[in-house]
Amino acid sequence: MTVSFVALGLDHRHIYGMTQHMRDTGATCLGYWTDGHPDTLDGFTKRFPELPQFDGLDAALNSGADLALVSAIPADRADLSIRAMQHGMDVMTDKPGCTTQDQLDDIKTCVAKTGRIWSINFSERFEVPCVTRATQLVQAGAIGKVVHTAGLGPHRLNRATRPAWFFDRTQYGGILTDIASHQIDQFLHFTGSDTAQIPHAMVANHANPNDPGLQDFGEISLRSATASGYIRVDWYTPDALPTWGDGRLTILGTDGYIELRKYVDVGGANGTDHLILVNGDRCEKIDARDAGLPYFQRLADDITHRTDTAMRQDHCFTVMELALQAQALAERTI
Known part of the structure; x- marks a missing residue:
C-alpha cells in the first residue's frame, strides 16, 4: 500500500519538513489547502511546485487521502485534525497539537470513536x-x-x-x-x-x-x-x-x-x-x-498496518496534557 496524504494549513514552516519526510517514505502528496495566503505559502510552493492546491477545505477532506498533515495556526489545529479524522484520515500535526484542554478532550473523543491515529511531529x-x-x-x-x-x-x-x-x-x-x-x-x-x-x-x-x-x-x-x-x-x-x-x-x-x-x-x-x-x-x-529519522517510515507503516510504533497514542496525549497543565500552573502564578 502506498500512503497518500494532504497538507492542511501551511501557517508554520514545519510543514516543509513534514511534507518532505513523508514523501521520502514513498508516500504521495495529493495536494494542499491553506486558509488565505500565509507568508509560508510561497516557501511551500517553491519547494513543491508540482503539488496542486485544492479549491477548498472540503475538497481536501474528500480527497480520499490516508493522512492529513496539519500545520495551521496552533489554535486551529485541533479542529482541522478532528475534521480530517472524521473523514477517515490519520493525522500528523505540527506541535502543539492543540492549545486548550477542551480541544484535547475533543481529540481524544474523536480518536476513540474513529480509530484514527493522531500523532504530533515533535520535530526536536x-x-x-x-x-x-x-x-x-x-x-x-x-x-x-x-x-x-x-x-x-x-x-x-x-x-x-x-x-x-x-x-x-x-x-x-x-x-x-x-x-x-x-x-x-x-x-x-x-x-x-x-x-x-x-x-x-x-x-x-x-x-x-x-x-x-x-x-x-x-x-x-x-x-x-x-x-x-x-x-x-x-x-x-x-x-x-x-x-x-x-x-x-x-x-x-x-x-x-x-x-x-x-x-x-x-x-x-x-x-x-x-x-x-x-x-x-x-x-x-x-x-x-x-x-x-525512523518516525516517518514508522508512521507510514502504522497507517498501513494499524499498528502503534511511531509514537504511542497515549504518549502523545500525555505530552499535551502535561504541557497544558504546565501552562495553566505558570499563568496562575504570574
Whole structure:
C-alpha cells in the first residue's frame, strides 16, 4: 500500500519538513489547502511546485487521502485534525497539537470513536538524527538507568517574519504549550515515564514589553515515579548564532551521561547532531548525522498496518496534557 496524504494549513514552516519526510517514505502528496495566503505559502510552493492546491477545505477532506498533515495556526489545529479524522484520515500535526484542554478532550473523543491515529511531529526529537542515536544508546544500556533530563529549547524571535498570531496568546497557546511540549516529549521518552507531575512552572515576558501577548521565557520542573527533569525555553537566541537556536539535551543515567548539541556546537566542530557520551569506558564526541529519522517510515507503516510504533497514542496525549497543565500552573502564578 502506498500512503497518500494532504497538507492542511501551511501557517508554520514545519510543514516543509513534514511534507518532505513523508514523501521520502514513498508516500504521495495529493495536494494542499491553506486558509488565505500565509507568508509560508510561497516557501511551500517553491519547494513543491508540482503539488496542486485544492479549491477548498472540503475538497481536501474528500480527497480520499490516508493522512492529513496539519500545520495551521496552533489554535486551529485541533479542529482541522478532528475534521480530517472524521473523514477517515490519520493525522500528523505540527506541535502543539492543540492549545486548550477542551480541544484535547475533543481529540481524544474523536480518536476513540474513529480509530484514527493522531500523532504530533515533535520535530526536536523526530527530525534530529542525534536523538535517534541517543535513543539507541539508552536502550542498549550505555548510561544505565536514566534518572534526569535537562532540555533547553532556545529560539530566535525573527520578529520581522512573524505573523500576528505569533504574538497572540490565545492563538499560539503559550510558550510552554508550544515550545516546551518538545522537551516534555523527550523527558517521557528517555526516562521511560508514562506520566509526570509538575512541581513548578513559570512564564514571563522579560524583553518584549510592547508585545504583551508574547511569552518570551518559560521553565518547567518535572517529576515522575523514577526520574526528574528540567526544561527551559525562550525567544532570546542572539543574531550572531549561525542557526535559530542552540538546542541541547542532557540525559543523566546511573552509569553515565549523554549530551546532545543538536543544531550547533559553539566553539567546537562544524555541522549538526553532536553527541557526547561519557560512561565507564567511553568518553567521546560522536558525529550522529547518519543516525536516521525512523518516525516517518514508522508512521507510514502504522497507517498501513494499524499498528502503534511511531509514537504511542497515549504518549502523545500525555505530552499535551502535561504541557497544558504546565501552562495553566505558570499563568496562575504570574
